[in-house]
Amino acid sequence: ITSLYVRCMNGETRTMPKFIKGVTRVDVRGTFRPDIMRTLQLFLEQGLLEPEPRKFLRAHFLSQPKPKEPGLWAFYLNVEVVGTHQGRAARRTFRTTHPGMDQWGLGATAKMTGIPASIGAQMLAQGKAKAKGVVAPEACFVPEEFFRELEKRGIKVHETVHEEGYV
Secondary structure: OOOEEOOOOOOHHHHHHHHOOOOOOOOOEEOOOHHHHHHHHHHHHOOOOOHHHHHHHHHHHHOOOOOOOOOOOOOOOEEEEEEEEOOEEEEEEEEEEOOOHHHHOOOHHHHHHHHHHHHHHHHHHOOOOOOOOOOOHHHHOOHHHHHHHHHHOOOEEEEEEEEOOOO
């Protein structure tokens, strides 16, 4: 198993269709090291990812000593958008890269969560938000500007475009 679909409460699954024209469905999928994926598959098959068992598992795992991390790993974010562009079937894929463990250590997940949040807060403070009030990030910021800010901090967003008839 290399990826696993898990029902999750990520806000973008509900907000993106409201703020991005033409978006009708947003799914969130995650992948981890193979040993973690095997464990998650077992939990899924045994019904342990439902809300009540999940609360127990979370509390249990958080109370355990931190395991030694095997090998090189990173936080991986991949966004795939499927639809049409100028009347043709199209798919755009955005993926992120960031500094390796030699620079970020075991903090990749924390940094890939905290850095974008920090950029958003800084852009709000600088008056760079496109909308006022409580709105989703996709309705608030210019993506290219946000991506440039990410890159200044070592996080790169790579885009691949596939259109019908093109390889």
